[in-house]
Amino acid sequence: MSAPEQCRIIFRHIDEPGYSNDLACYVRHGGYEILKKSVAMKPEAIVDEVKKSGLRGRGGAGFGCGLKWSLLDRKSGKPVYLIVNADESEPGTFKDRYIIHQDPHQLLEGIMITCFANNVKLAYIYIRGEFPHGARILEKAIAEARAANFVGPNILGTAYGCEIYIHRGAGAYICGEETGLIESLEGKRPNPRIKPPYFPAVLGLYQCPTIVNNVETLCHVKHIADMGGEAFSKIGTPGNTGTRILCVSGHVQHPGYYEFEVGKITMGQLLNDVCGGPLPGRKFKAVIPGGSSAKILKFGERFKGKRKVGAEMVDYDWGVEDVPMDFDSLGMIGTMGGSGGVIVMDDSVNMVEALANINAFYAHESCGQCTPCREGSLWMKKITSRMVHGTARTEDAALLKSVADQIPGRTICAFGEACSWPTQSFLAKFGDEFKQYPETKKAAKPAGALELV
Amino acid sequence: MNLKLETLTKIDEVITHYPEKRSATLPLLHLIQEDVGCIREEAIEWIAQKLGLQPINVYEVVTFYPMFRRQPIGRRHIKVCRTLSCALMGGYKTCETFEQEFNTRAGPTEVSPDGEVTVEFVECLASCGTAPVVLIDDELHQKVDCAKAKQLAAQIKAEAKK
Ligand SMILES: Cc1cc2nc3c(=O)[nH]c(=O)nc-3n(C[C@H](O)[C@H](O)[C@H](O)COP(=O)(O)O)c2cc1C
Ligand code: SF4
Ligand code: FES
Numbered sequence: 172m173s174a175p176e177q178c179r180i181i182f183r184h185i186d187e188p189g190y191s192n193d194l195a196c197y198v199r200h201g202g203y204e205i206l207k208k209s210v211a212m213k214p215e216a217i218v219d220e221v222k223k224s225g226l227r228g229r230g231g232a233g234f235g236c237g238l239k240w241s242l243l244d245r246k247s248g249k250p251v252y253l254i255v256n257a258d259e260s261e262p263g264t265f266k267d268r269y270i271i272h273q274d275p276h277q278l279l280e281g282i283m284i285t286c287f288a289n290n291v292k293l294a295y296i297y298i299r300g301e302f303p304h305g306a307r308i309l310e311k312a313i314a315e316a317r318a319a320n321f322v323g324p325n326i327l328g329t330a331y332g333c334e335i336y337i338h339r340g341a342g343a344y345i346c347g348e349e350t351g352l353i354e355s356l357e358g359k360r361p362n363p364r365i366k367p368p369y370f371p372a373v374l375g376l377y378q379c380p381t382i383v384n385n386v387e388t389l390c391h392v393k394h395i396a397d398m399g400g401e402a403f404s405k406i407g408t409p410g411n412t413g414t415r416i417l418c419v420s421g422h423v424q425h426p427g428y429y430e431f432e433v434g435k436i437t438m439g440q441l442l443n444d445v446c447g448g449p450l451p452g453r454k455f456k457a458v459i460p461g462g463s464s465a466k467i468l469k470f471g472e473r474f475k476g477k478r479k480v481g482a483e484m485v486d487y488d489w490g491v492e493d494v495p496m497d498f499d500s501l502g503m504i505g506t507m508g509g510s511g512g513v514i515v516m517d518d519s520v521n522m523v524e525a526l527a528n529i530n531a532f533y534a535h536e537s538c539g540q541c542t543p544c545r546e547g548s549l550w551m552k553k554i555t556s557r558m559v560h561g562t563a564r565t566e567d568a569a570l571l572k573s574v575a576d577q578i579p580g581r582t583i584c585a586f587g588e589a590c591s592w593p594t595q596s597f598l599a600k601f602g603d604e605f606k607q608y609p610e611t612k613k614a615a616k617p618a619g620a621l622e623l624v
Numbered sequence: 625m626n627l628k629l630e631t632l633t634k635i636d637e638v639i640t641h642y643p644e645k646r647s648a649t650l651p652l653l654h655l656i657q658e659d660v661g662c663i664r665e666e667a668i669e670w671i672a673q674k675l676g677l678q679p680i681n682v683y684e685v686v687t688f689y690p691m692f693r694r695q696p697i698g699r700r701h702i703k704v705c706r707t708l709s710c711a712l713m714g715g716y717k718t719c720e721t722f723e724q725e726f727n728t729r730a731g732p733t734e735v736s737p738d739g740e741v742t743v744e745f746v747e748c749l750a751s752c753g754t755a756p757v758v759l760i761d762d763e764l765h766q767k768v769d770c771a772k773a774k775q776l777a778a779q780i781k782a783e784a785k786k
Contacts, residue, residue, distance in 0.1 A: 259750045260748065260750065261748075262708055262709065262747070262748040262752065263708070263748070263752050265753055267750075268751065299750070300654075301691075301703075301749055301750070301759060302750075303762040304762060304764075338641075338647075338650070339650065339651065339654055340650070340689075341650060341653070341689035341691035341692055342689055342690035342746070343688065343689050343690060344747065355650065356647060357647055358646035358647045358648065358649035358675075358681075358685065359646075359649075359681075359684075359685065360684055360685060360688045377643060418753060419753065420709035420712075420752035420755060421708075421709050421712045421713070421752075426752075426753040426754075426755070427753045428753060463707070463708060512752065514708060514712075514752070516712065520712065525708065525712075528707070528708050528711050529708055531706070532706075532707055532708075532748070535747060536747065621711065621713075621714055622711075622716040622717070623708070623711045623712070623716070624716075
């Protein structure tokens with residue numbers, strides 16, 4: 172079966188010749204009409220549409236967007252804040268970058284609709300420090316939108332007003348984690364907060380109820396406000412609605428970003444039909460489906476079980492190529508859709524070396540608050556780098572597993588899981604390669620193999 | 625501390641963006657680093673005073689975030705992405721090429737002997753689909769293989785002579 176057509180809603184104008192990131196161009200393409208429509212609605216009605224839409228967060232966890240909004244502590248009487256997570260730091264993810272650079276007003280319109288729906292008067296866009304142009308583009312877009320009365324006091328002649336400000340990060344991955352992000356926005360080290368009690372919806376920014384949503388999620392809100400929750404829920408598959416941007420990198424012929432209805436395309440269609448298959452003379456070996464924290468999949472392994480299709484339970488027996496790219500299917504086979512970053516490795520890659528690369532990332536990025544995470548991520552890095560650059564021992568596989576197994580569930584934030592899942596899954600699926608590594612090292616490297624650590 | 629008038633204006637403006645002044649710590653650090661090149665002791669004390677904080681509150685922020693530096697670096701800052709997608713496409717070779725071209729080692733505090741560049745091996749720059757990528761000052765360069773790295777290096781050297 173060949174791949175379905177892309178369904179470009181969020182990326183409709185990305186890379187379109189002649190489409191520019193200024194307000195005039197956006198307005199020419201119908202921009203801010205949906206905001207105009209929305210401010211004439213009751214705020215609760217918009218929240219209801221978002222609930223009906225089934226939209227799930229695109230930042231990593233896939234949490235229901237409408238549900239998240241309904242958990243806001245509105246009784247406290249404190250102001251409600253919106254923080255837009257534009258930290259885009261999960262390795263393998265590169266979608267928000269294009270929205271910010273090429274279609275910033277789409278994001279701003281989504282933000283303003285979200286703010287109106289939740290009675291937010293102050294919103295911050297937390298953008299990673301390595302997007303200096305992105306920050307400038309957003310600053311300019313906000314100034315344009317303010318001048319046109321789409322942002323600021325009394326928008327579009329209503330009594331409602333809302334400000335948006337840009338806040339730049341400074342090179343730390345953990346600022347992508349929502350409570351770390353909040354600390355960072357408060358001017359501190361981005362040490363994540365413990366939940367409970369510090370759920371952003373209750374005790375977020377300045378201890379006030381706060382919504383944290385990803386850039387792509389908020390763009391979807393605009394389209395939900397446009398077409399209605401019900402129509403949106405018909406795009407994609409039940410429980411996995413709408414479209415999603417898949418970012419493919421690594422060893423394929425055509426890496427890049429592709430927007431599809433969620434769950435309508437399989438991994439095999441994506442990698443073979445859309446991305447042109449493996450590089451000449453190579454074979455796919457492994458793929459990480461949702462950003463580097465997601466558990467790795469091995470080409471050739473099979474997944475069996477029962478799943479719900481409509482009202483019925485049916486058997487499934489999938490190879491990696493057969494898995495639909497949605498939150499639930501990827502969850503069912505033991506990994507996750509995460510941030511949509513698909514990282515492909517072919518048979519030139521040695522798995523010990525690939526893991527050593529990933530482990531170096533997590534050891535560098537742990538905030539250091541929790542001992543299992545701080546020490547564990549460092550030990551995993553040290554062991555795998557030693558295997559590659561020093562002496563490798565057969566028993567290192569077991570040692571790595573024991574370190575990784577002692578981290579998840581024992582830390583303040585989900586980074587603990589994120590840093591141990593790669594090691595756990597690489598060992599579960601490519602354990603032999605780790606045990607054989609001392610021997611592998613003695614032989615010559617395969618042609619085309621690159622240094623990874 | 626000698627800040628440009630423009631920087632001071634921006635500082636006063638940005639503080640108004642937050643209900644609590646402390647939030648302006650990162651923006652102030654960015655503005656000052658962009659103006660004077662790095663964050664010295666005096667900047668830490670100046671920010672603390674400006675925002676009604678203790679110097680330690682600012683100091684701990686400076687030492688946590690990789691983008692803030694406490695000493696000057698080369699005139700051009702070359703950040704090569706080290707993370708997996710870039711490594712799979714030759715990121716390590718790209719970094720090595722820059723090291724050789726400028727006779728230096730990659731590191732956040734290393735400066736090439738001619739004072740021209742600092743080469744740094746950084747984590748994912750969120751452009752993994754066009755790997756390997758390199759950020760030179762504010763400019764992103766995509767698909768930087770060894771040949772392109774040499775070309776970029778030659779360009780930097782030529783600009784330095786001017
Ligand atoms: C270690 C870590 C890093 C994260 N990095 C990001 C990120 O870069 N961008 C993002 O949108 N979400 C990131 N998240 C998820 C956020 O914590 C949060 O769930 C998300 O922004 C919520 O938005 P959504 O519901 O729209 O997905 C990260 C989470 C963890 C645990
Ligand atoms: S799990 Fe790691 S990153 Fe998260 S709070 Fe603990 S030490 Fe920090
Ligand atoms: S891995 Fe290099 S940009 Fe993401």
